[in-house]
Amino acid sequence: MCISGDIHDAYVEYQEELVEAGLLIPLGVKGVYGRSGTFEHIIDQFENYITRNGAQFQAEVMRFPPIFNRAHYERIDHINNFPDLLGSVHSFTGRDREHMEMLRKFEAKEDWSRDLNATEVMLVPAACYPLYPTATGTLPADGRLVDLETFVFRHEPSDDPARMQIFRQREYVRLGTPEAALQHRDYWLGKSRDMLASVGLDVTPVIANDPFFGRGGRVMKATQLEQNLKYELVVPICSTEKPTAVASCNMHLDHFGVAFDIKTSDGQVAHTACVGFGLERIALALFKTHGFKVESWPAAVREILELS
Amino acid sequence: MYTEEIREILAKHARLAVDVKELADNSNLYQAGLTSLTTVNLMLAIEDHFDIEFPDSLLGRNTFGSIEAISEAVEEVLNS
Numbered sequence: 001m002c003i004s005g006d007i008h009d010a011y012v013e014y015q016e017e018l019v020e021a022g023l024l025i026p027l028g029v030k031g032v033y034g035r036s037g038t039f040e041h042i043i044d045q046f047e048n049y050i051t052r053n054g055a056q057f058q059a060e061v062m063r064f065p066p067i068f069n070r071a072h073y074e075r076i077d078h079i080n081n082f083p084d085l086l087g088s089v090h091s092f093t094g095r096d097r098e099h100m101e102m103l104r105k106f107e108a109k110e111d112w113s114r115d116l117n118a119t120e121v122m123l124v125p126a127a128c129y130p131l132y133p134t135a136t137g138t139l140p141a142d143g144r145l146v147d148l149e150t151f152v153f154r155h156e157p158s159d160d161p162a163r164m165q166i167f168r169q170r171e172y173v174r175l176g177t178p179e180a181a182l183q184h185r186d187y188w189l190g191k192s193r194d195m196l197a198s199v200g201l202d203v204t205p206v207i208a209n210d211p212f213f214g215r216g217g218r219v220m221k222a223t224q225l226e227q228n229l230k231y232e233l234v235v236p237i238c239s240t241e242k243p244t245a246v247a248s249c250n251m252h253l254d255h256f257g258v259a260f261d262i263k264t265s266d267g268q269v270a271h272t273a274c275v276g277f278g279l280e281r282i283a284l285a286l287f288k289t290h291g292f293k294v295e296s297w298p299a300a301v302r303e304i305l306e307l308s
Numbered sequence: 309m310y311t312e313e314i315r316e317i318l319a320k321h322a323r324l325a326v327d328v329k330e331l332a333d334n335s336n337l338y339q340a341g342l343t344s345l346t347t348v349n350l351m352l353a354i355e356d357h358f359d360i361e362f363p364d365s366l367l368g369r370n371t372f373g374s375i376e377a378i379s380e381a382v383e384e385v386l387n388s
Contacts, residue, residue, distance in 0.1 A: 080345055215355075216348035222367035223344055 010238040011160040014288065018161055021292045030157035031165040035280075038294060042283045043168070045305040046199075047149070050170055050277060053195060059147035059172055064130035066123060066151040066166070072133040073122040075259045081212050081220060087123030087153040090116035123153035127169035128274050132256040135175055141265045143176020145184070149279075161284055162237050162244045168279040173272060177264055181251060181273035188275035189231050189249040196246065200301045201235045201285050208232040208245065229253070235285045246281040250274050310379045313357065318375070321353040322346050333376040338369070347372050354378065360385045 018024040025034030035043075067089060073079075078086060092102065092115065102115040124130060127148045135144070148171040156163060174184035189205060196203040208230045212220035224230055229252075232245035250273060256262065257270035264270050290297040294307055301307075311333050318337075319328045325341030342350070350372060355361055362371070362385060371381045 077345055080348070216352050218362075218364060219348050219351045219367050219372075220344060222364060223347070223369055226368045 007239045007242055008159060011158070014238050014284075015159060015161040017292075018284075018287070023287065023292065024161060029165070030159060031163055033161075033164065039283055039287075041307075042286055042294065042305070043279045045307060046277075046279065046282050046286075047170055049195065049199075049305060051147075053191060054147065054172055057145055057172075059145040061147045062131065062134075064124070064127075064148065064150050066153065067121040068124050068130040069133065070118070070120050070122050072130070072260075075133075076129060076256070077259075078125055078129075081210070081217065082125065082154075084213050085125060085154040085156060085211075087125070087155055089119045089121045089123065091119050093117045123166075124150055125154060126152055127171045127276065128173045128272075131173060132260045132262065132272070135262045135270075136260050138263045138265060138267075139175055139270055143174060143180050143264065143270070146173045146175070147171070148173060160238065160244075162281050164280055167281070170277045170279055171274050173274040175257075175262060175270050175272050177268070178253075178271040181271035185231075185249045185251050185273040185275070189233075192233055192247045192249065192275055192277070196233055196235065196282070198304055199286060200289055200298060201246070201282075202289070203233050203235050203246075204243065205231050205233055208248065227251075227253075235281075235289075237281070237285050237288050244281055244285070245278070246285055247275065247277045250276070309376075310358070310382050311375050314354070314375050314378050314382070317353045317357055318350065321349045323349075331375065333379075334374050337372060337374055342372065350378075354382065358382055358386065 015024070019026055023036050023039045025036065027033060070088075090113070092099070094102070094115065098115060102112045105112040105115065127150045130150075131146055131148060149168060151166050152169050153166050155165060157165060172184070172188065174181050193203055193205055207225060207228055209221040209224045210230065212218075229250060231249045233247040233249075234243035235246050237244045252272045252274070254269045254271055256272045262270040262272075286297075290301060297307065315328050318324065322337070322342055323346050324337070331337075331340060351362065351367070360382065362381065366381050366385065371377055
């Protein structure tokens with residue numbers, strides 16, 4: 001990605017401020033950080049705010065780890081669309097002879113990673129991906145609404161503190177008829193905008209596309225934009241010209257319904273939609289907007305987030 | 309019109325549910341089984357075959373909706 005010098009400087013500056021303040025703990029790799037207790041507290045409180053806003057719908061709570069079945073990964077076209085972002089887990093499966101050879105390379109500082117083999121698991125690229133394979137079959141008459149949260153991985157090392165390689169997504173996912181999925185997406189588009197505005201963020205909803213890979217990805221981007229499938233809620237963090245998406249509201253149409261044979265109660269292929277909150281990005285936007293001293297944040301924001 | 313060449317490319321790259329020979333030039337290719345992913349293969353094969361690059365404005369669903377529409381889009385790019 002080509003970014004102007006000014007924006008890059010702003011990324012580095014904010015990242016250094018966050019590290020200096022102890023909110024992020026650098027781990028020597030771009031986009032991978034530890035988080036301080038204060039940072040985690042803001043994430044917890046924003047998550048609680050999401051929970052309070054979603055409580056009326058009585059979503060099923062499910063929590064999946066940040067790895068999932070490689071065979072399931074292979075059914076969702078992610079390798080076609082985002083090969084540059086994927087994370088595959090490899091391990092050593094050899095015996096003594098192969099171990100000796102790997103150690104020889106390791107000690108000679110040669111590339112020992114090619115002596116590893118792919119395991120049964122991939123890193124999760126989006127919090128809702130592990131859900132769909134578990135939903136194969138026929139949905140209840142009203143469909144399902146599921147509350148999810150997990151760390152997700154995207155290999156895009158960056159100096160932008162808001163572009164982490166591994167971060168948490170909190171989602172509400174609707175599985176059901178096309179109408180139910182669309183209604184869910186549109187409800188949360190308005191609701192998430194109101195929630196982000198209520199904590200003092202300068203939020204704007206925009207029609208967006210995912211970063212589909214390569215020359216062929218241009219078709220996927222155009223198709224996604226043309227059908228208004230994705231909205232992002234963007235907030236200026238390091239730049240007003242290039243604001244950051246802190247949440248998104250997505251229609252998947254029948255993509256996952258077809259891939260995992262999910263049917264509505266009348267036998268049609270289920271549609272799915274989700275709202276996803278990027279929790280680290282929301283915390284980073286809050287710290288940028290209101291400062292690093294949480295006790296000095298505006299009273300209204302402290303009240304909404306129950307920061308006593 | 310480039311419909312014959314496009315039919316050959318469709319047969320090779322589009323993984324349609326029906327035989328390309330059974331399609332009329334104005335048949336709906338999405339109904340014939342074209343998906344967003346196979347549209348990508350089709351688009352790349354057409355660009356390579358005609359040595360063209362579609363502008364983003366021509367990458368929507370309408371462009372790849374029928375053999376006739378693809379042919380018109382190819383013609384538009386070749387004449388631009």
